Amino acid sequence: MPSSALPMPASYPARVQPAVLCNFIDGCFRPARGGATTVAQNPATGQTIATVPDSTAHDVNEAVAAAARAFPEWSTRPAEERAALLMRLADLVERDLDAFALAESENTGKPLSLARSLDVPRAIANLRHFSGAVLEDQTQVFDQDLPKGTMRSTVIRKPLGVAACISPWNLPLYLFTWKIAPALAAGCTVVGKPSEVTPLTAWMLSQLMVDAGFPAGVCNVVHGRGPLAGAALVAHPDVSCITFTGGTITGESIARAAAGSFKRTALELGGSNAAIVCADAADDAHLPTTVDGLVRAMFTNQGQVCHCASRILIERSCWDRLVPALVERTRALRIGDPLDTATDFGSLISAPHLLRVAGMVDAAVHGGARVLCGGQRVSPDSLPDRVRHGAFYAPTLLQDVTADAEANQEEIFGPVATLIPFSADADALRIANGTKYGLSATVWTRDDERATRLSRGLTAGTVWINGWMMRDLRVPIGGFRCSGIGREGGQDALHFFAEPMVVVQSTGG
Numbered sequence: 001m002p003s004s005a006l007p008m009p010a011s012y013p014a015r016v017q018p019a020v021l022c023n024f025i026d027g028c029f030r031p032a033r034g035g036a037t038t039v040a041q042n043p044a045t046g047q048t049i050a051t052v053p054d055s056t057a058h059d060v061n062e063a064v065a066a067a068a069r070a071f072p073e074w075s076t077r078p079a080e081e082r083a084a085l086l087m088r089l090a091d092l093v094e095r096d097l098d099a100f101a102l103a104e105s106e107n108t109g110k111p112l113s114l115a116r117s118l119d120v121p122r123a124i125a126n127l128r129h130f131s132g133a134v135l136e137d138q139t140q141v142f143d144q145d146l147p148k149g150t151m152r153s154t155v156i157r158k159p160l161g162v163a164a165c166i167s168p169w170n171l172p173l174y175l176f177t178w179k180i181a182p183a184l185a186a187g188c189t190v191v192g193k194p195s196e197v198t199p200l201t202a203w204m205l206s207q208l209m210v211d212a213g214f215p216a217g218v219c220n221v222v223h224g225r226g227p228l229a230g231a232a233l234v235a236h237p238d239v240s241c242i243t244f245t246g247g248t249i250t251g252e253s254i255a256r257a258a259a260g261s262f263k264r265t266a267l268e269l270g271g272s273n274a275a276i277v278c279a280d281a282a283d284d285a286h287l288p289t290t291v292d293g294l295v296r297a298m299f300t301n302q303g304q305v306c307h308c309a310s311r312i313l314i315e316r317s318c319w320d321r322l323v324p325a326l327v328e329r330t331r332a333l334r335i336g337d338p339l340d341t342a343t344d345f346g347s348l349i350s351a352p353h354l355l356r357v358a359g360m361v362d363a364a365v366h367g368g369a370r371v372l373c374g375g376q377r378v379s380p381d382s383l384p385d386r387v388r389h390g391a392f393y394a395p396t397l398l399q400d401v402t403a404d405a406e407a408n409q410e411e412i413f414g415p416v417a418t419l420i421p422f423s424a425d426a427d428a429l430r431i432a433n434g435t436k437y438g439l440s441a442t443v444w445t446r447d448d449e450r451a452t453r454l455s456r457g458l459t460a461g462t463v464w465i466n467g468w469m470m471r472d473l474r475v476p477i478g479g480f481r482c483s484g485i486g487r488e489g490g491q492d493a494l495h496f497f498a499e500p501m502v503v504v505q506s507t508g509g
Helices: 057-076 079-095 097-108 112-136 172-186 200-212 226-235 248-259 287-303 316-331 351-366 425-432 448-457 490-496
Strands: 023-025 028-030 037-042 047-053 140-145 150-159 162-166 189-193 219-221 239-245 264-268 273-277 309-315 370-373 396-399 416-422 440-444 462-465 498-507
Touching: 023 057, 023 200, 037 097, 057 150, 057 162, 057 189, 057 219, 057 226, 079 097, 079 112, 079 172, 079 200, 097 112, 097 172, 097 200, 112 172, 112 490, 162 172, 162 226, 172 189, 172 200, 172 239, 172 490, 189 226, 200 219, 226 239, 226 248, 239 248, 248 264, 273 287, 273 425, 287 309, 287 316, 287 416, 287 440, 309 316, 309 425, 316 370, 316 396, 316 416, 351 370, 351 396, 351 416, 416 425, 425 448, 440 448, 448 462, 490 498
Parallel strands: 162 189, 162 239, 189 219, 239 264, 273 309, 273 440, 309 416, 396 416, 440 462
Antiparallel strands: 023 028, 023 219, 037 047, 140 150, 150 498, 370 396
16 A cells, blocks of 8 residues: 655654664763674564664663662652653653654554554653652651650651663553653652663653753663663662563563562563453444454554453353454454554564464464464565565454463463353353453443443453553552562552651650
């Protein structure tokens, strides 16, 4: 299909797509010590778009030392001043919204329209939310009468120190700001490590930190691979806390590394999220809305969101009505060049990830599953010339997948969902809760009492009713079981980065 009148990669300003990215340490931009690099690619085209520092423990040590030096002044700076700098940073990102969206699309393969409407606006909202939230985080005071006089207990919160903020590749700027904003607002200094796969927007953000006026060392950005830079960061003795979003296996290794020194950790990990669809959500009046909502929940960002619904539990009495409508709507998704405004569905993050997703589908089929749509790589001949070498996998619906199949038990993290019938609510809850995960779920019904009963029976950190990814930044988000520990969002996020201290004073007597 022809590309719309949008800027192509060649029109990037030099500031947006540099030939060489740098670490941001102690207010300065520098390569990795030793000069080692990796490359960042556009997964939709297969082209290299930047070289990236391949940092090691040497670079991490320098960044942590800079953050530790900056901590005393930053942690005692009035909250109003920290908030003002975050607001200034948000304003600068908003000014450069189109440049950030274009870089995010090129580095991830997601539709430019999605980056413009979701990723970058949410990053701006993160910065603004926590700049305001820290001003609302009041000191707690408790007075108690004693036989002689009174006792006053004051709870204050002291910033922990250097925070390690490690973000994933699927929502790079969105989740990077989700971590650094509350850390900085709370008074911690930061060493951030974005995914080495998608470093562009974190690099751009570090440039804007200079423009916003952040003091040197307050927020440092180190690029590199997990086994080198990431491992060194989580094990560093001067790091006080770690926040990580990513896979469960990596989260387990971080928890082990942090356990010996009792570092505080927040881990948002994987999920195998269920959607329970009741028959009344698929009647004539509600079928289109339910189908649109489910397709969004399954396939946003090519299914590469930890909260995507990958197991769709459908009440048997509406199976014959809902399933054909889901298949039709899924087949109608427009796959193409992410820079085309008509594109609904872009590429996966990389060719290796595509092979992993395809392997899970193939294993399900070998186990007896039936492919209702998709189930294969998109033919290059059906794609525009610019993206014929991209990692495009068709949105896929599977039926008759066994309960113990990998596609039903593990996180697919791709555009694949299994369709599962149920007869009674107890069966739906048993199936939905029948994995090691517990990140999120959705319930689709017009019966408020049934919705409440089902949502309360689910083991999930977040349950959405008749919708998906509706987010109030004031509420905590996280998972049960292997979906992680701790919560992010609102005051929970601010309190993660600070230790409560109680000062008790008696009067009289």
